[in-house]
Amino acid sequence: MESGPTRRNDDVWVIVPCYNEGPVVRGVLERVREHFPHVVAVDDGSRDNSASEIAAAGARLVQHPVNMGAGAAYQTGIEFALRDPEAQIFVTFDADGQHRVEDVMAMVDHLRKSDVDVLIGSRFLGTVDGMSMSRRALLRAAVVFERMTTGIALTDAHQGLRVFRRSFARVLDLKAHDMSWASEFLTRMSEHQTSYEEYPVHVLYTDYSRAKGQRSINSVNIGVDVLINKLLRGR
Numbered sequence: 001m002e003s004g005p006t007r008r009n010d011d012v013w014v015i016v017p018c019y020n021e022g023p024v025v026r027g028v029l030e031r032v033r034e035h036f037p038h039v040v041a042v043d044d045g046s047r048d049n050s051a052s053e054i055a056a057a058g059a060r061l062v063q064h065p066v067n068m069g070a071g072a073a074y075q076t077g078i079e080f081a082l083r084d085p086e087a088q089i090f091v092t093f094d095a096d097g098q099h100r101v102e103d104v105m106a107m108v109d110h111l112r113k114s115d116v117d118v119l120i121g122s123r124f125l126g127t128v129d130g131m132s133m134s135r136r137a138l139l140r141a142a143v144v145f146e147r148m149t150t151g152i153a154l155t156d157a158h159q160g161l162r163v164f165r166r167s168f169a170r171v172l173d174l175k176a177h178d179m180s181w182a183s184e185f186l187t188r189m190s191e192h193q194t195s196y197e198e199y200p201v202h203v204l205y206t207d208y209s210r211a212k213g214q215r216s217i218n219s220v221n222i223g224v225d226v227l228i229n230k231l232l233r234g235r
Helices: 025-033 050-057 070-082 101-113 133-150 166-172 181-191 207-212 217-234
Strands: 012-018 039-044 060-064 089-092 118-129 162-165 196-204
Touching (some): 012 025, 012 070, 025 039, 025 050, 025 101, 039 050, 039 070, 060 070, 070 181, 089 166, 101 118, 101 162, 133 181, 166 181
Parallel strands (some): 012 039, 039 060
Antiparallel strands (some): 089 162, 118 162
16 A cells, blocks of 8 residues: 555645636545645635635635735745645646646656656647637747746746745745736746756636636736836846
8 A cells, every 4th residue: 555745645735726716616626635635725815605615625725805816826825835844846726627637646746756846837748628729829929928038948838737846835935916927937937047847738728717717918917017027026
């Protein structure tokens, strides 16, 4: 019988931000908890029944009194997980059902065997179902933008599925509260010269996730936020 923290994934924490995901979050968390016992879901000021669904799934629930954005939710979850001295591997995972637990398992296993500090999932190295052509074009443009602003060369710069070691979690310190957290994550990697790899994953865009997705104009807003945050941090 398998034993030890790395066998049972006792040293892994999965961080799931949640904002009005009541219809799906329970099922998502239950699937994650089949393989990872430590899951913290941050209810980011939801106005629906997300909090009760998170609790019903058996995940650790942390709540923001108001909606603060994905970056703030991730940072809250990471800080919560860091309180566990046994936590060595951290995973960021979406609550809307786009990500697969199988990919998390493969990425955690790969990180254990590698020397890198961060693994970033790439739907363009793997597969993606249901993505519109306009979103694909925006994501391709984001790759160029991130390479220019951070120096980090990726095929998929805004993929939410990321796996990283405790050493990086301790210095991540996300300040951007909104969806520009993904760009700030790369900026922090650049600042600390963090070793990284991309890993092929499968992403599924459902009618539900597409309905909740960001409008194209938000990509422009995120780019502006990234530049402002870089300027302010530079001071």
